[in-house]
Amino acid sequence: MSANASPTVAVTPAERPAPPAEAPAIASSPKANAIRALAMDAVEKANSGHPGLPMGAADVATVLFTKFLKFDPAAPDWADRDRFVLSAGHGSMLLYALLYLTGYSSVTIDEIKRFRQLGSKTPGHPENFITTGIETTTGPLGQGIANAVGMALAERHMAAVFGNDVVDHKTYALCSDGDLMEGISQEAIAFAGHLKLSKLIVLFDDNGISIDGALSLSDSTDQVKRFEASGWNAMRVDGHDHAALTAALDKAQTSDKPTMIACKTTIGFGSPNKAGKSSSHGSALGADEIKLTRARLGWTAAPFEIPADILSSWRKAGERGKPVHAAWDKKLAALDAGKRAEFTRRMKGELPAKALADAVRAVKQSLTTTPKEFATRTACEFALESLIPALPEMIGGSADLTGSNNTRTKSMKAMSASDFSGRFIHYGIREHGMAAAMNGMTLHGGIIPYSGTFLVFSDYCRPAIRLAALMGERVIHIMTHDSIGLGEDGPTHQPVEHLAALRAIPNLLVFRPCDVVETLECWQLALEAKDRPSVLALTRQNLPQLSPISLDSNRCAAGAYEIAAADGKAEVSIFATGSEVAIAVEAKKLLAAKGVAARVVSIPCFELLLEGPEAARRAVIGDPPVKIGVEAAVRMGWDAIIGNDGLFVGMDSFGASAPFKELYKHFGITADKVAEAALQKLGK
Numbered sequence: 189m190s191a192n193a194s195p196t197v198a199v200t201p202a203e204r205p206a207p208p209a210e211a212p213a214i215a216s217s218p219k220a221n222a223i224r225a226l227a228m229d230a231v232e233k234a235n236s237g238h239p240g241l242p243m244g245a246a247d248v249a250t251v252l253f254t255k256f257l258k259f260d261p262a263a264p265d266w267a268d269r270d271r272f273v274l275s276a277g278h279g280s281m282l283l284y285a286l287l288y289l290t291g292y293s294s295v296t297i298d299e300i301k302r303f304r305q306l307g308s309k310t311p312g313h314p315e316n317f318i319t320t321g322i323e324t325t326t327g328p329l330g331q332g333i334a335n336a337v338g339m340a341l342a343e344r345h346m347a348a349v350f351g352n353d354v355v356d357h358k359t360y361a362l363c364s365d366g367d368l369m370e371g372i373s374q375e376a377i378a379f380a381g382h383l384k385l386s387k388l389i390v391l392f393d394d395n396g397i398s399i400d401g402a403l404s405l406s407d408s409t410d411q412v413k414r415f416e417a418s419g420w421n422a423m424r425v426d427g428h429d430h431a432a433l434t435a436a437l438d439k440a441q442t443s444d445k446p447t448m449i450a451c452k453t454t455i456g457f458g459s460p461n462k463a464g465k466s467s468s469h470g471s472a473l474g475a476d477e478i479k480l481t482r483a484r485l486g487w488t489a490a491p492f493e494i495p496a497d498i499l500s501s502w503r504k505a506g507e508r509g510k511p512v513h514a515a516w517d518k519k520l521a522a523l524d525a526g527k528r529a530e531f532t533r534r535m536k537g538e539l540p541a542k543a544l545a546d547a548v549r550a551v552k553q554s555l556t557t558t559p560k561e562f563a564t565r566t567a568c569e570f571a572l573e574s575l576i577p578a579l580p581e582m583i584g585g586s587a588d589l590t591g592s593n594n595t596r597t598k599s600m601k602a603m604s605a606s607d608f609s610g611r612f613i614h615y616g617i618r619e620h621g622m623a624a625a626m627n628g629m630t631l632h633g634g635i636i637p638y639s640g641t642f643l644v645f646s647d648y649c650r651p652a653i654r655l656a657a658l659m660g661e662r663v664i665h666i667m668t669h670d671s672i673g674l675g676e677d678g679p680t681h682q683p684v685e686h687l688a689a690l691r692a693i694p695n696l697l698v699f700r701p702c703d704v705v706e707t708l709e710c711w712q713l714a715l716e717a718k719d720r721p722s723v724l725a726l727t728r729q730n731l732p733q734l735s736p737i738s739l740d741s742n743r744c745a746a747g748a749y750e751i752a753a754a755d756g757k758a759e760v761s762i763f764a765t766g767s768e769v770a771i772a773v774e775a776k777k778l779l780a781a782k783g784v785a786a787r788v789v790s791i792p793c794f795e796l797l798l799e800g801p802e803a804a805r806r807a808v809i810g811d812p813p814v815k816i817g818v819e820a821a822v823r824m825g826w827d828a829i830i831g832n833d834g835l836f837v838g839m840d841s842f843g844a845s846a847p848f849k850e851l852y853k854h855f856g857i858t859a860d861k862v863a864e865a866a867l868q869k870l871g872k
């Protein structure tokens with residue numbers, strides 16, 4: 189709470205104590221009351237949900253949606269619409285009410301009646317893949333504001349490339365105390381302030397209440413000062429005073445910095461006994477309290493009914509964007525035809541198929557004549573040197589590990605507050621903020637973002653990666669230093685459980701290529717996976733070029749393939765990923781010297797193998813007497829391939845600090861150990 193700080197705009201309202209049960213009617217906006225009534229009714233009917241935030245933030249949302257937000261309910265995907273992110277996703281009824289009232293066809297009154305029911309367009313938290321008009325999936329607090337930063341950054345980049353005539357919109361986010369308490373919000377705020385994302389406007393629902401009670405139980409941050417310290421323009425307003433809100437939003441329109449407006453509100457506004465209390469946060473008000481609240485707000489319509497004049501004035505607000513949209517269509521039509529086609533292609537997320545195919549083929553051709561012994565992180569940079577010129581939508585970055593991740597090619601200019609046309613982003617040491625901003629960039633459209641950090645820090649990105657997978661968004665994470673093979677940095681930096689943990693996320697592709705050819709092919713697959721995120725786990729240490737090159741096909745597309753066939757009928761199948769494929773190939777030679785025929789299968793992507801046709805899976809896994817998995821990581825997940833009686837050579841503890849070759853020996857991940865294990869199982 190920040191009651192002692194001086195206001196920048198309008199008045200700082202006094203604390204509003206909850207009024208007694210018999211409180212008299214209060215002056216309130218009928219439009220905002222429509223939101224309040226819908227939130228009360230829907231939560232009551234579902235007997236589940238969060239009425240407090242929608243009731244408290246109804247005035248803020250009303251001013252924003254009726255006076256400022258540029259949108260067209262008839263064209264929810266209009267490229268130049270303002271983006272609105274409800275970062276506090278638990279207040280989903282605020283968004284559903286707004287979509288219904290302004291006239292989006294996705295949310296009807298029947299859908300509001302089906303709030304939180306199976307198959308409805310109104311699930312507990314906003315899901316952008318379910319309900320048209322919702323920009324991003326929120327619920328895990330803090331993600332939305334970081335998504336908004338990515339959206340605002342994407343807007344600046346696209347404007348730099350295609351011009352302000354066709355790209356000129358704002359990004360608004362409504363955040364709660366919880367959003368701003370989460371650590372990710374600091375990453376997002378600091379990054380946005382540094383980049384002077386002046387078209388980003390955060391509306392803070394400053395109600396001083398969270399689930400446990402008053403915010404004073406756990407926080408005493410002055411949020412205005414905090415934002416100011418991060419380079420924002422910040423102000424305080426009475427969040428129920430439409431004139432004050434309008435003045436603040438007006439001021440934000442021309443700011444040269446991102447703006448935060450702390451809107452002092454009362455959670456559960458209008459409820460005589462629950463307003464200002466955490467009891468209105470996350471459960472139905474109850475029939476009696478709803479009755480009292482209606483009386484207090486002067487709301488006489490039946491449940492789920494919006495009086496015609498109020499609905500009509502909301503619908504009129506929804507029509508505001510129509511002429512603006514029509515004018516924009518003309519601006520798009522006036523663009524040079526090539527530029528227009530490119531803008532449209534990029535916003536649709538379509539790849540330049542021929543350019544990509546040509547780039548991949550050219551690199552393969554060069555590797556046919558000049559094989560490379562590269563670390564796969566270097567192989568990644570090698571691939572990027574050809575992919576970056578071919579795909580202008582690729583925007584790279586790193587969380588301060590650029591030289592280690594090899595994600596920046598020679599031609600890439602860094603993005604900055606004074607030049608957003610660059611294609612490389614220095615995210616700073618902000619892995620979580622980076623991953624969430626990348627989600628926002630993809631959601632904005634026109635961009636395929638890729639990151640860089642160490643695989644061990646995928647834990648720091650995980651909540652955002654999970655949401656990318658849930659939303660089905662193409663973001664690509666380059667995660668290097670993918671095992672004990674990173675050596676001397678030791679166990680804090682050596683991932684052992686991370687591959688398994690990432691493979692556990694549904695809809696995420698986890699690639700671990702074994703050499704330069706597979707790295708290129710995995711890049712191609714990640715780019716082509718329009719509806720899912722990918723992680724590429726890459727090595728620090730050099731690896732030989734082992735994969736046979738197929739100019740016209742992508743061997744990694746099946747998830748696994750036989751990289752070295754057995755001489756004769758295989759007694760042993762060795763399955764390996766990434767850096768351990770070379771070890772498996774050595775083990776095969778050792779077994780051959782003992783008269784044992786072995787084959788080696790490289791598995792660059794478990795998901796593609798396990799999702800693929802059963803016959804292909806059976807064929808590549810085969811059924812030899814001995815199956816061995818080799819991966820410098822934990823066994824979890826491997827039984828799907830080697831069976832629970834399969835052998836596994838990998839890690840079952842944390843690593844250690846030493847040169848990498850010594851570590852492989854120390855932890856027994858060597859060709860000798862693989863061959864030994866196979867011979868023992870065969871009784872030889």
Ligand SMILES: Cc1ncc(C[n+]2csc(CCOP(=O)(O)OP(=O)(O)O)c2C)c(N)n1
Binds near residue numbers: 241
């Ligand atoms: C990362 C995360 N942690 C916890 C929760 C559970 N949760 C939902 S709302 C909330 C806090 C509510 O306080 P506030 O953000 O101030 O929202 P308000 O009470 O104003 O609606 C919590 C802890 C969550 N959604 N996301």
